[in-house]
Amino acid sequence: MVTTLCAVLLGQLKIDHLVPELQGDQWLNTEKPIKLADRKGKVTLVHFWTFACYNCKNNLPAVKRLTERFKKDDVITIGVHTPEIEIEKDFKRVTEQTKKLGIEYPVSFDGKLENWNSWKLDCWPTLFVIDKKGRFRAGWRGELNFNGQNGEDKIRDVVIKLLAEK
Template sequence: MFAAIRKAAACAGLAACAAVAPASASADINTHAAPEFAGIDTWINSAPLTLAQLRGKVVLVDFWTFACGNCINTLPAVKSWHRKYSDKGLVVVGVHTPEFPFEQDTNNVKRAVERFGITYPVAQDNRYATWAAYGNQYWPAFYLIDKHGRVVYSHVGEGDYAQTEAAIEKLLAER
């Protein structure tokens, strides 16, 4: 009971929170060119990145925010994929899009990145520009971009980690 209340409190007042939205995955969404990272003022753990720079790699874009319990629950899987596949061509980019005003503070985001042991690049999307470019509506949400720069997979919410990892492996194996 307490855990359910804590999760609800982490997403209180947010109609678009993945806690109340059904988890969904699409292994074969209508592929389209991945939107560029937009409106990013601060990059953590990295110099600014562009998708043009990352062409030829598989990119996992992870929309998250540090006070969302569902987002925190996905971090072990995301960090594992980063460790396991970064030397094989996967680039994980966390796009931190705040829900609450205190999540807009760069120092708070940096402390959260350190606390959670995140070593991959994190883009701070305070203006929701990248969020809007992807048409995203949920925390957490994953978008996989193939080596040609197309969004070919998405997943909303927690779970289906094996399915997401299989999609990563398939994309990494493609020429």
């Protein structure tokens, strides 16, 4: 399933290809690092963001709604905080801002840009939908609901379709 919201918008990751494993050992809101390989059989949202980014802050309500909407289906959101500017490289500040922004889902701190580079990203925020086999199936670059684009509903519809797949 290829949707219009995915292939053109998300750099070099290819639809239906396995995504890179998440790197890093500094995490928030989880007792241990989350490995995408351990999520096989489950749909996962991966949300790249940074706390000083205006668009990332605007995107949070939509990401939180998607997270809450699919919690009962064992879909989780994994945040990846990738710093853009110097103050965002301080893990203590990331911890404080994650709490202040009300982010309760697991967040990986990508201070060395390992995930940013392996996922071939070039902007914040970016949201990926990973299917039950660990493949990239859809995503959204930028604010989900910017200027009436209604990306939140498009991502929701993709997740619903993926949940129905065997």
